[in-house]
Amino acid sequence: MKILIIEDEIDIATSIKSYLKANDIHCETASKFETALDKITMYDYDCILVDLMLPDGDGFNILKELKSLNKSEGIIIISAKETLETKIEGFNLGADDYLTKPFHLSELLVRIQALVRRKKFNGNNKIGFNEIEVDTLAKSVKIGEKKIECTKKEIDLLLFLIGNKNKVLSKSAIAEHLSGDMADMLDNHDFVYAHIKNLKKKLSDAGSNDYIKSIYGIGYKWNND
Amino acid sequence: MVTNGIMTEKLLHKTLKYYLSFSLLVMLLAAPLFYFVTQFLYLEEADEGLVLLKKEFIENSIPKLKENDIEVWNKLNRNVKINKVQENLKEDTFFYKKYYDTLDVENEPYRVLVSPVTINGKDYTFFARTNLVEKKDLIVSIIILFVVIIAILLIGLFIITKRVSLTLWKPFYETLEQIERFEIDKNLDSKLTTNNIEEFNRLNLAINKLIKKNTLIYKSQEEFIENAAHELQTPIAIFKGKLETLLQRSDVTEEQFEILDKLNDTATRLNRLNKNLLLLSKIESKQYNILEDVFLDVVITNQLDFFKEQAFAKNISIATNLESGTLIRTNPFLSEILISNLFLNTINHNIINGIINVVLDKNSLIFSNTGIPKSLEINKLFERFSKVNPSSKGNGLGLSIIKKIADNNQWNVIYNFKDNLHIFEIRF
Numbered sequence: 248m249k250i251l252i253i254e255d256e257i258d259i260a261t262s263i264k265s266y267l268k269a270n271d272i273h274c275e276t277a278s279k280f281e282t283a284l285d286k287i288t289m290y291d292y293d294c295i296l297v298d299l300m301l302p303d304g305d306g307f308n309i310l311k312e313l314k315s316l317n318k319s320e321g322i323i324i325i326s327a328k329e330t331l332e333t334k335i336e337g338f339n340l341g342a343d344d345y346l347t348k349p350f351h352l353s354e355l356l357v358r359i360q361a362l363v364r365r366k367k368f369n370g371n372n373k374i375g376f377n378e379i380e381v382d383t384l385a386k387s388v389k390i391g392e393k394k395i396e397c398t399k400k401e402i403d404l405l406l407f408l409i410g411n412k413n414k415v416l417s418k419s420a421i422a423e424h425l426s427g428d429m430a431d432m433l434d435n436h437d438f439v440y441a442h443i444k445n446l447k448k449k450l451s452d453a454g455s456n457d458y459i460k461s462i463y464g465i466g467y468k469w470n471n472d
Numbered sequence: 473m474v475t476n477g478i479m480t481e482k483l484l485h486k487t488l489k490y491y492l493s494f495s496l497l498v499m500l501l502a503a504p505l506f507y508f509v510t511q512f513l514y515l516e517e518a519d520e521g522l523v524l525l526k527k528e529f530i531e532n533s534i535p536k537l538k539e540n541d542i543e544v545w546n547k548l549n550r551n552v553k554i555n556k557v558q559e560n561l562k563e564d565t566f567f568y569k570k571y572y573d574t575l576d577v578e579n580e581p582y583r584v585l586v587s588p589v590t591i592n593g594k595d596y597t598f599f600a601r602t603n604l605v606e607k608k609d610l611i612v613s614i615i616i617l618f619v620v621i622i623a624i625l626l627i628g629l630f631i632i633t634k635r636v637s638l639t640l641w642k643p644f645y646e647t648l649e650q651i652e653r654f655e656i657d658k659n660l661d662s663k664l665t666t667n668n669i670e671e672f673n674r675l676n677l678a679i680n681k682l683i684k685k686n687t688l689i690y691k692s693q694e695e696f697i698e699n700a701a702h703e704l705q706t707p708i709a710i711f712k713g714k715l716e717t718l719l720q721r722s723d724v725t726e727e728q729f730e731i732l733d734k735l736n737d738t739a740t741r742l743n744r745l746n747k748n749l750l751l752l753s754k755i756e757s758k759q760y761n762i763l764e765d766v767f768l769d770v771v772i773t774n775q776l777d778f779f780k781e782q783a784f785a786k787n788i789s790i791a792t793n794l795e796s797g798t799l800i801r802t803n804p805f806l807s808e809i810l811i812s813n814l815f816l817n818t819i820n821h822n823i824i825n826g827i828i829n830v831v832l833d834k835n836s837l838i839f840s841n842t843g844i845p846k847s848l849e850i851n852k853l854f855e856r857f858s859k860v861n862p863s864s865k866g867n868g869l870g871l872s873i874i875k876k877i878a879d880n881n882q883w884n885v886i887y888n889f890k891d892n893l894h895i896f897e898i899r900f
Contacts, residue, residue, distance in 0.1 A: 256706055262713030327705035349709035349743055352716045415719050417736055429778050437785035463726040465733045
């Protein structure tokens, strides 16, 4: 998978790059409006991350340019601006998702995966991992041929973990992913433990391997070893 | 009227008071003076009349008068008489004397002139008198006159002062009203009008300048907070990104992992603080003033699951009594923020195994919760960064946000401590 990161803060761009690299995502970066325009006209990407505030231009103009080029790349806006108006304008100009800075890299990764899945495999919403299969549309989980009952939150958690396989996830990253808009309000991440415990039990009861590994009791990791 | 413990009165009354006391003073001084001057002039006139009578007598009567006629003369004239010679009388002498008046049946004051005259070579005393106004009568008349004059004067002054001050002071009262209505955080255009009185113009100009300057300072401060909060987001994003990258390294020890986790939590807190500051200044600058009809019970129900999960860790039970279909006209975004902050406040400051009650009806929304077993200090409760419990993880902005949103909607927030429950009531 190849994505373009249009971001003037090089530190943010490199962090994203190094995080995504391990998941076989090749990242190219553009820190200026002009270079970004050059790149989107010359190459095709699976997904483009756009920062709205660039030193020499407005990120919205990149979206307009992409629209006029009839490009169908998935676009995720990454911005410090979080007013409803900005978001609406972004979506109107063809953005597929909007992430407010600061965000967890793990969150960005699953958003990219979800977006690419929607764009590339129209209708096919099944994600597999060894014996586990998740249907993101029907919101159901199967272990081999056996269907298990999971809550919406648990499926969300499972997708997040699988999406970030082999990555160490802090409780706060998981908590923020699960609570969506309410993430700002969180003070206590203990509820993550309860969800992990329930999910683990449901998976092992259905005969799945135990992939969820606790890291020093503070974080978790979906382990493929 | 009492202002700041000092009795105050209207400007008009104060002016009138001065006018009144001055007029009284003038009257008290002028009345006796007037009396003496009148008296003096009156006597002067009486004396002159008497002297004239004497001259007339000497010029016209004496040449025709015979000694035998004197008795007849005296009988015919009431106020002029020829008496026997008086010893020691060398010149005209004036004096007062009261005579009994048979017509008036009382003693009347008279001015009397006695003067030595010679008739046919014989010395006599010429006597003439003239009736005077009684002293008492004069004083009474003067007092009545003065009282009437003062009364007319005061009534006139009162009416004129009132008229004049109403028109003269009108711009002043208009200015006063405008200043009273002025609130720095409301974008009211308070342009004071100019008028043709120099002092008031100066006042208005000075006030306009002051308002303009203060509004500017307030705006730039607001902008500063907003910009600062905004600019902080990028470094926080970088910080969090680097932490997460570090977390992925396979050689991270447990100790390092814990440190990284704590740093991550701190960055999250920093971010939340930042966002709340941003939110506060946005509410202040009226960026959320689009109103819609919001079902508040639905807003609460939507958030209930999330907060029940949060409360579960402290084993806090949440009981709700929501009147369904409670329609409130407010900004939908702010109503969500209000509810989540109320929930968060009641959870964060709660105790293990505590309780939270949420009651909503058409007039009020009440959140009550268990917590520290004493009332919170009300004065500083809603101020920014005022923390009741310094060790708590809250950032001291939650209640400020609640208050700000309530203020924005012209709602009242009332805090009470009753039956070991901290009660926050919002009255619509």
